[in-house]
Amino acid sequence: MSAYKLMKGNEALAEAAIQAGCDAYFGYPITPQSEVLEYLAREMPKYNRVVMQAESEVASINMVYGAAGAGFRTMTTSSSPGISLMQEGISYIAGAELPCLIVNVNRAGPGLGTIQPGQGDYFQSVKGGGHGDYKMIVLAPASVQEMADFVYLGFDLADKYRNPVLMLSDGAIGQMMEKVKFHEYKRPVVEKAWATTGKPKTRERNYITSLFIQPERMEVHNLKLEAKYKKIRENEVRWEEIQTEDADYLFVAYGLSARICQKAIDIAREKGIKVGLLRPITLYPYPYARLLELASQVKCMLSVELNSGQMVEDVRLGVNGKVPVEFFGKMGGMLPTPEEIVHYLETLTRK
Amino acid sequence: MVYHKPSTLVEVNMHYCPGCAHSLVHKLIMEVVEEMDIQEQTIGVAPVGCSVFAYDYMDIDMQEAAHGRACAVATGIKRLMPDKYVFTYQGDGDLAAIGIGETLHAINRGENILIVFMNNAVYGMTSGQMAPTTLPGMHTTTSPDGRDVSFYGAPIKVSELMAQLPGSYFVSRQAVNSANAVRRAKKALLQAFKYQQLHKGTCLVEIIGNCPSNWKMTPLEASKFIDEEMVKTFPLGDIKVPKPV
Known part of the structure; x- marks a missing residue:
């Protein structure tokens, strides 16, 4: 499959899940990501994979727990209110160290909010939306x-670290159509000796749990998780830079905001403002170190987000x-124009 | 025939109170697994409640679910491994309160799992609060004047409710408060495990469990309480049996 196709973001995600060898998908309809469930409901049975519409997001994430705990490559997707419902299950999955992929096609909130794109779930995603000390x-x-x-990457990272991976997208990236190419993919071989596949006489029983009732044992488990997160911070920071080489000013933006900032860069540079963009690809771990380096080069940084100022x-x-x-942001599912961003940047250059 | 502890039980002391039904029912399930020789094919799901540590005692692969979500977790396991034996082990708070949605939908889908439902009419682990199954007038720490049905409604008869769903295949309510009751409970559990081979739907075995600690009774008084009071609301016996072909 090397030819380009024109697809919706949600459909590209779903197709990639199939090609990445996703064994099971559990989901619940919610705008703006229902295409994922629809696509997989149609396509997964052709590959003898498991696809199920659960009775709620609470059930979906716990079905993911069960299937991932049995060692299968498992995914769920939802949008903001549904992801909120999953937070308990995500905390259990992180605590029990189960690899899986969770996708949030972020819409604007709080509450039922709107079905239009937003980035208001940044804190929930990177600071731990569920209870306890854990990271995705x-x-x-x-x-x-x-x-x-990022479906292939997400599954591979999940397996590598035995950790849940969250893809934080948004309603625009999920809904818009662009060209997409599905690359050849070689799945790394990962032993899942811990999975609950039925206990043969030759090994001890496996059990999946996040319960360590004795504080001494809980602390050991916490420290083990922290050591893993440290390794993730050391090895998995990813970002993209656009025109930072000569930049006097720096946009910092991810996802849809970063797309808008790319256009803003062109407009600003035509006006003689040398601005670049740092786009974090991993929001956890975060590219703190590179930002610090760039801080000695640029005069000012502008974080552009579709929220009230989180990243x-x-x-x-x-x-x-x-x-x-x-900070420059828009809320409520409203998007800034590149011109608005440049206008705000100009006020900063005059300071 | 010489009695022996099933090899499928782990050699440790259980944390359960004297006279508690859990240890007995753990043993019965593990006897079934041993007799059917399905240790390698069996995956259990433990709940949140007194039996949260079931995986410390049952020598099989197990998963510990979030409170109330055992049937969703079991669905995830069974759908990926349809030829394995999958069971959940849940108390009345876990199954009938916070988890009744997941339970009802799993049964409605006819998941080929066994649900072992331990009903002792109270929250055990948090030490004796009112459950959805608490008897009318029964005193608990959160119904100090007795369960007021006009305020909290009547106890939920889970087995009768779930038997209504086409997805349930075999539903039985048993107890373990006498030697005869234990034999009948064992028979129901064995039957339910065997039914999983047929892929015909969900089996639900409810066990009316003794909870002397939270009932503030001696073990003997608790056993008597089941025969004299609990069975009035929760009559024992098979509630739904497969129709003969």
């Missing part, structure tokens, strides 16, 4: 191509006061 690897696609590519806190953490970090 969080991937932020900015194109239909990445909606597909900007991580930019400030990374930069640690070295340069001013400003």
Whole structure:
């Protein structure tokens, strides 16, 4: 499959899941991501894979727990309110160290909000939306191509670290149509000796649990998780830079905002403002170190988000006061035009 | 015939209170697994409640589910491994309160799993609060004046409710408060495990469990309480049996 296809982000994601060898998908309809369930309901049976519409997102994520615990490559997708419902299950999955892929096609909130795109779930995704000390690897696609590519990457990282991976997309990336190519994929061989597949006489029983009632044992488990997250922070930071070589100013934006910022860069540069973009691809782990490096080069950073200012806190953490970090955002499913972003940037250049 | 502890039970002391039904029912399930020689094909799902540590005692692969979600977890396991024996082990708080949605939908889909439903009419692990199955007038820590049916409704008869769904294949309510009752409970569990081979739907075996600690009774008084009070609301016996072909 090397030819380009024209597909919706949600459909590209679904097709990539099939090609990545996803054994099971459990989901529940919610706009703007219902195409994933629809696509897989149609296609998965052709490959003898399991696809099921659950009675709720709570049930979906717990079905994922069961299937992932049995060692199968498992995925669920939803949008913001549904992802909120899954948070308990995600915490259990992280605690029990089960590899799986969860996709949030972010819509604007809070509450029922709107079905239009948003990035208001940043904190929930990277700071731990569920209870307890845990982290997910969080991937932020900015194109239909990445909606597909990050499925393979997400599954592989989940298996590599025995950890849930979240893909944080949004309603625009999920709904828009772009060209996409499904690359050849070689699935890494990962032994899942811990899976509950039935206990033969030759090994001890396997059990999947997040319960360690004695504090001494719980602490050991917490420290083990922390060591894993440290390894993830050391090895898996990913980002993209656009025109940062000569930049005096820096946009920091992910997903849809980053797409809008790319256009804003062209407009600003025509006006003589040398601006670049750092686009975090992993929101956890976050590219703090690279931001700190760039802080010695640029005069100011501008975090552009579709929320009230969430990722900007991580930019400030990374930069640690070295340069001013400003925020520009839109909420409610409204999108800024590139011109609006440039206009705001111009006010900063005059400071 | 010489009595022996099933080899499928782990050699450790259980944490259950004296006179508690859990240890007995754990043993019965493990006897069935041993007799059917299906240790390698059996995956259990433990709940949140007193039996949260079931995997410490049953020498089989198990998963510990979030509170109430055992049937969803079991669905995930069974759909990927349809030829394995999958069972959940859930108390009345776990199954009948927080998890009744997952339970009802799993049964409605006719998941080929066995649900072992331990009903002792109270929340055991959190030490004796009212459950959806608490008897009318029964005193618990959260119904200190007795369960007021006009305020909380009547106890949910889970087995009768689930037997209504076409997805349920075999539904039986048993107890383990006498030697005869234990034999009948064992028979129901054995039958339910065997039915899984047929892929005909969900089996639900409800066990009216003794909870002397939270009932504030001696083990003997608790056994008597089941015969004299619990069975009035929860009559024992098979509730749904497969129709002969």
